């Protein structure tokens with residue numbers, strides 16, 4: 001068993017959802033009309049089992065990162081209608097609905113609901129339940145919309161982040177800059193949380209930093225650079241040495257001196273003439289404000305003729321004062337070419353002035369980056385150390401939704417099936433267990449679903465894994481390791497034993513670890529190999545028995 005996935009068991013109070021808009025009325029009207037009809041028919045307490053799953057991996061890939069579980073658990077742990085909400089539901093349903101229904105709503109909570117789920121941050125696959133929710137049918141029905149809502153975008157954007165990480169490579173720093181472009185405030189907060197979960201290193205979103213403890217990072221914008229007109233604007237020019245031993249009274253002149261040295265140095269001669277002085281003023285001013293964290297946006301006027309030499313002048317002046325400049329950000333132009341040119345310049349400066357490590361000055365790139373542009377940069381060769389990514393990441397531009405569904409699979413111990421002309425849309429009936437089977441090389445080989453009461457797969461014992469719908473697709477597997485996927489995250493009460501809800505950082509670690517464990521051909525961007533999802537022989541037979549039982553036989557005329 002995976003040590004991390006098999007977290008500590010816990011009891012005790014669970015906080016409410018992060019977003020206060022997540023209340024029992026954040027659902028579709030039809031959940032209430034169905035709840036009324038269940039109640040009216042006296043069916044509302046029938047025990048139902050629903051599976052939450054998706055049918056197809058997003059972004060043309062063969063894997064998905066499961067995210068959003070903690071918010072689902074927080075939601076049901078605090079599920080209770082307020083009087084105002086009940087009055088509003090009463091106004092929204094037809095007046096013929098009986099008052100007894102509202103008394104029923106007043107009394108419900110999720111103490112009779114059980115949620116089994118795959119741990120958040122796990123790598124998951126189509127058709128395998130991410131969550132199995134069991135409880136009184138009317139109550140669980142009300143959970144459908146908020147649950148699908150809480151999982152859909154979270155898993156989609158976490159997967160998008162993981163895919164960007166995969167292309168960028170392990171060693172690059174990935175910064176999420178999407179708040180201004182996200183789908184509203186909750187889209188922005190969720191994006192920051194789940195991009196971090198999916199492998200980003202930091203966010204520019206301050207509220208998300210506070211809410212989730214995500215590291216905060218940032219540079220400055222073109223507005224800051226273009227707000228300066230000339231170095232004469234800088235009034236407070238003094239800078240104390242890093243070690244506090246002395247003060248330079250005119251840092252602005254020190255910067256000018258370094259700019260001249262760069263200009264007339266042998267190695268660098270000819271690359272630039274006069275740099276933009278208002279840009280130099282902005283950089284100098286920023287360095288005076290943050291001498292220990294100096295990073296400059298260098299593309300406002302001209303990257304190689306102005307931004308980079310100006311940055312170097314300020315960085316060398318800082319170096320003389322005992323500070324190490326952080327780096328530059330490129331936000332337009334050919335990022336591969338400019339990063340290579342900037343790197344050459346830094347290496348020349350290191351050689352010319354003997355500033356050790358200057359050649360390794362950090363280069364951050366931004367500007368409409370996505371998987372494709374990252375891939376193109378890799379193919380061309382580049383010198384970027386960090387990427388700031390916004391629009392394409394947080395809006396999930398390449399795919400709008402994951403398409404999670406919440407389907408009834410059993411009621412009153414009777415398995416149920418949803419048929420469809422489209423075989424990928426046929427639901428897999430029964431209250432099920434699922435297992436991940438690992439092969440000799442340590443990679444996950446196949447996920448298998450079984451009926452709840454079947455003997456589970458065992459390490460070293462051969463088991464037949466069948467494609468759920470395609471008779472000819474089957475394989476014997478002798479697992480080297482068996483991991484049960486669904487664990488109890490909500491046993492109906494905070495006082496009963498349940499899986500611990502781990503800190504976001506631990507969930508992120510699990511995600512990164514699981515992605516690293518996957519066989520590389522499942523992960524590649526072009527034509528990845530599908531990961532196998534299967535059912536036991538017994539469940540296969542039962543699905544097809546129920547299918548034939550429920551499907552009417554047509555008549556040809």
Ligand SMILES: Nc1ncnc2c1ncn2[C@@H]1O[C@H](COP(=O)(O)OP(=O)(O)OP(=O)(O)O)[C@@H](O)[C@H]1O
Nearest residue numbers: 331332333334335336337367368369373376377380
């Ligand atoms: N070397 C590269 N290979 C592939 N794509 C790149 C490369 N460098 C930059 N890009 C991408 O090309 C696009 C360039 O955007 P665009 O054509 O709008 O120009 P720009 O650099 O933003 O210019 P401007 O500052 O005038 O708006 C961005 O999406 C960027 O990520």
Ligand SMILES: O=P(O)(O)OC[C@H]1O[C@H](OP(=O)(O)OP(=O)(O)O)[C@H](O)[C@@H]1O
Nearest residue numbers: 177331366367368369388389390391392
């Ligand atoms: O490009 P994204 O992936 O969305 O990343 C965030 C962008 O937001 C900022 O500027 P903004 O786009 O607001 O202005 P700009 O177009 O002038 O760069 C930043 O400079 C990035 O370009």
Ligand SMILES: O=C(O)c1cccnc1
Nearest residue numbers: 177204217218219220388
């Ligand atoms: O800090 C940055 O550089 C930043 C933050 C948000 C959007 N674009 C850039």
Ligand SMILES: [Mg+2]
Nearest residue numbers: 331366367368
């Ligand atoms: Mg932009």
